[in-house]
Amino acid sequence: MTTENTSAPASASAPVRFDTKIAVLLREDLETWQRLNVTAFLVSGLGSTAPEVIGEPYADADDTAYLPMFRQPVLVFEGTKESLTAAHTRALGRGLPVAVFTSDLFATGHDGDNRAAVRAVPKDQLDLVGLAVYGPRNAVDKVLKGSRMHP
Numbered sequence: 027m028t029t030e031n032t033s034a035p036a037s038a039s040a041p042v043r044f045d046t047k048i049a050v051l052l053r054e055d056l057e058t059w060q061r062l063n064v065t066a067f068l069v070s071g072l073g074s075t076a077p078e079v080i081g082e083p084y085a086d087a088d089d090t091a092y093l094p095m096f097r098q099p100v101l102v103f104e105g106t107k108e109s110l111t112a113a114h115t116r117a118l119g120r121g122l123p124v125a126v127f128t129s130d131l132f133a134t135g136h137d138g139d140n141r142a143a144v145r146a147v148p149k150d151q152l153d154l155v156g157l158a159v160y161g162p163r164n165a166v167d168k169v170l171k172g173s174r175m176h177p
Contacts (some may be wrong), residue, residue, distance in 0.1 A: 038128065044098045047166040048079060050171055051113050053155045056105045060132065061157070061176075068125045068158035069100055075123060078162055105173040110154040116169045118149070122161040129153040 050065050073080045073096075083096035105113070117124045130143040130153065144152070159169055 045163055046161060047163045047168055048096060048098060048100045048160050049103060049106055049166050050100060050156060051110055051160045051170060053107055056155060064127045064156040065102060065146060068127055068156055071125050072160055074165045078139045098099060103170055103173040104176045109172050110157060113169050114154055114157055120127055120165050120169065122159050125158040126152060127156040129155050153166040153174065
């Protein structure tokens with residue numbers, strides 16, 4: 027998978043266009059705190075499974091070191107329960123890396139319980155409230171078909 031951008035080097039006014047896309051799709055009926063929590067959880071696995079998405083560490087003018095972050099934007103979308111199910115099916119069908127967050131995870135207290143809650147439900151019966159997907163820009167766009175940018 028190509029992860030480099032296809033544009034000339036970016037200047038301060040020219041944005042970089044990446045060949046890949048990181049996207050989060052949230053169910054439209056979530057509370058604000060749930061949207062933030064789900065987004066944070068969904069993108070947390072990308073750096074360990076797709077290290078090319080992580081940029082270089084940061085430092086301020088005093089040389090204080092800060093953690094690296096994604097090297098490209100994370101685009102956040104929203105949609106209906108049905109659009110999440112459709113996007114999930116399309117992402118799996120394309121073999122793209124996917125993270126899922128189900129409604130059951132709001133009632134769990136730690137990682138082991140989270141994994142057990144997802145493991146207990148067949149993929150076509152997951153009550154998805156969010157998913158994250160990473161891959162070639164065009165493939166991710168097709169996965170998100172019918173979704174809209176988060177307001």
